[in-house]
Amino acid sequence: MSTPETADRQPAPVVLVGVDFGLPHFDAELEELGLLAQTAGLCPVARITCKRKAPDAALFVGSGKADEIRLLAQMHGAVEILFDQALSPAQQRNLERHLALPVNDRTLLILEIFAQRARSHEGKLQVELARLQYLSTRLVRRWSHLERQTGGAGVRGGPGEKQIELDRRMIDDAVKRTKERLVKVKRQRSTQRRQRERRDAFNISLVGYTNAGKSTLFNALVKARAYAADQLFATLDTTTRQLYLGEAERSVSLSDTVGFIRDLPHGLVDAFQATLQEAVDADLLLHVVDAANPHFPEQIGEVQKVLHEIGAAGVPQVLVFNKLDALEPQQRPAQLSDTYELDGHQVPRLYVSAREMDGLDALRKLLATRVLMARPMDIAPEPAIHLDAAGD
Incomplete structure (x- = not known):
């Protein structure tokens, strides 16, 4: 490229x-x-x-x-x-x-794009793994020198070994090293999740099609400074913050994850397994949808497909139809709260505008209700934690 x-x-x-x-x-x-x-x-x-x-x-x-x-x-x-x-x-x-x-x-x-946008050590490793796996299938066409024989006794790789075999072995070694590093990262994430579980945390993950406004909604809810822009894959690295819900008198853990897209390369789904594990282990998924996009039903379907692939299809969802401010007056819904059929089930749906901060109070109330419904008897109220703008 x-x-x-x-x-x-x-x-x-x-x-x-x-x-x-x-x-x-x-x-x-x-x-x-x-x-x-x-x-x-x-x-x-x-x-x-x-x-x-x-x-x-x-x-x-x-x-x-x-x-x-x-x-x-x-x-x-x-x-x-x-x-x-x-x-x-x-x-x-x-x-x-x-x-x-x-x-x-x-x-x-x-x-x-993923290679350009990855910022964290984990994100860079995940992208590098997917890139190496893709590159390994293209060796035969990328370099003319791959057709040459190295030949000769004492030459690295042995007599008659093709350069393509040397390059492929180098890539295989790089893939192995990158996977080993990702295993360590996954262990660290598992440790962090166990710590949250010991604190009896309620975990919420934002998921959705790329450019649906997940990071903007995340910033609006927790007053964070996660990067958000009107472009595809603005955010690749998972960011987690505490969100205080007054109605539930406790804080919950809110995570912003990488966006999905049609025909997302399987190598990336596999490589980002550590990041996407946040969605698998969540108690609730906030499925953010671009309400102003005419193709939003297809985008919802693509997100559901990826959730099935990573084993998160069974996690309860709330649909958040974002970008209410981008809808024409005649397109605006009569009710800002209703239900939507998802995989044969009716799930709650809220219309919001993360940019204009519209509908966020109703969303917080709904989240508080879900937290109280989850474990109403044995959740001890946590002290109020109001976060100012925080960097990663």
Whole structure:
């Protein structure tokens, strides 16, 4: 992938490509891919889509459409082609030869963004693991020197061992070391969770599609300074703070987690298992939804799919439809509190605006009710803890 441009240079121009295979979630306008590209520091200059019954084995889109993409890239001066779907290593290699330009897919784009945004030691390790695992499948196409034989007695790697085998062994070693480091991080998180359990803490985790406003809601509830921006994957690292609920006369633990997205690479789901464990171990999930996004039902479905993958599907949820301020007057609901069917069950839903601080009192009352319902007899009231703005 092209390196993100510095502030004094123009973002690299790229062409976006999407293929409609008849699936219900196809983004005909490539809007989300465009946002991902911009988040990675790239500039979409042209978009092209086509329909196919199945991917072309060699070029994914077929030779005719590949020629059209090449002409479009030349016309707009693009330096890279981005596909909205995952490409196989062979398809990626063949497309680069045909188009004479770097070709990357949605998976690598998301990995690139995660690599840029990770701040904590744990987050960097998780991204590095996912990147190494992705890279190990692309070795055969990335470097021409991989076809050479090292050969000769006494040469590192042994007689006749290909350079690709050496590189793959180096990556396998790096993957092993990174996994060992993540195991240590996971142990530390487990220790922190056990300490919270000993304190009889009630744990709430914010989950939701990326850019739904989780971090903004988190900051509004606990007066923290977690990074929040109107962009995809603004926050990768889990942040936990104490939230005092006056109606319950106690504090609860509130965690902000990484956002989900359609076709989130499985390598990232696996790599971020330690972070996502906060959602698995939570007593309640605040599922934040962008109420102003017309595709919010599909986004809810994607979040539910990831929750099933990580084993958090059974954790009780409250749906928080955020960005009420972004709705047109005719779109605003008659009631700000109702229920929503989720996986065949009715769950509570609240409309709020984290940015305008609307509806947060009702949300706090609902959370207090859930805390009291959880263990009404044996929870001892905790002293009031009012947090000022706190850094990570």
